[in-house]
Amino acid sequence: MTEFRTVRATPLSAEEAWRRVTDWPRHGAGVPFTTVRSDGRTVVARTGAGRFGFDDVMDLVRHEPPDGGRPGICRLVKRGPLVTGWAEIEVRPHPRGGAVVRWREDLRIGPLPALLDRPTAWCGRLLFRRTLRTLLR
Numbered sequence: 001m002t003e004f005r006t007v008r009a010t011p012l013s014a015e016e017a018w019r020r021v022t023d024w025p026r027h028g029a030g031v032p033f034t035t036v037r038s039d040g041r042t043v044v045a046r047t048g049a050g051r052f053g054f055d056d057v058m059d060l061v062r063h064e065p066p067d068g069g070r071p072g073i074c075r076l077v078k079r080g081p082l083v084t085g086w087a088e089i090e091v092r093p094h095p096r097g098g099a100v101v102r103w104r105e106d107l108r109i110g111p112l113p114a115l116l117d118r119p120t121a122w123c124g125r126l127l128f129r130r131t132l133r134t135l136l137r
Helices: 014-021 024-030 114-135
Strands: 002-010 034-038 042-049 052-064 072-079 083-093 099-109
Touching: 002 114, 014 072, 014 083, 014 099, 014 114, 024 034, 024 042, 024 114, 052 083, 099 114
Parallel strands: none
Antiparallel strands: 002 099, 034 042, 042 052, 052 072, 072 083, 083 099
């Protein structure tokens, strides 16, 4: 598995930042060729074009919005046939206003050898940095 993380400060309130980063269908706007749907317990990110693509299936195992200065924490466990691992999103109020969003992810892409973990982490960091930027606009 390969872990990566990204952090982004925003002038948005913690509550608004949380609303945006847990609006699962909006995640597709930051990831090329991806659509995302959710039934509230499972999130499925479909990446590809037409019949050619794959599903990143994730179970939402923790979903605690920020409340009264307490950070919001969301944990997803990936259980797709191609992508496994987990993701955690934390949104906390910043002492000087706004919020800080931390995204940690540990993933494994099935057929890729461990030798490619570092490039996978680098790509993941870039992709999710862009996704956070898009979600928090």
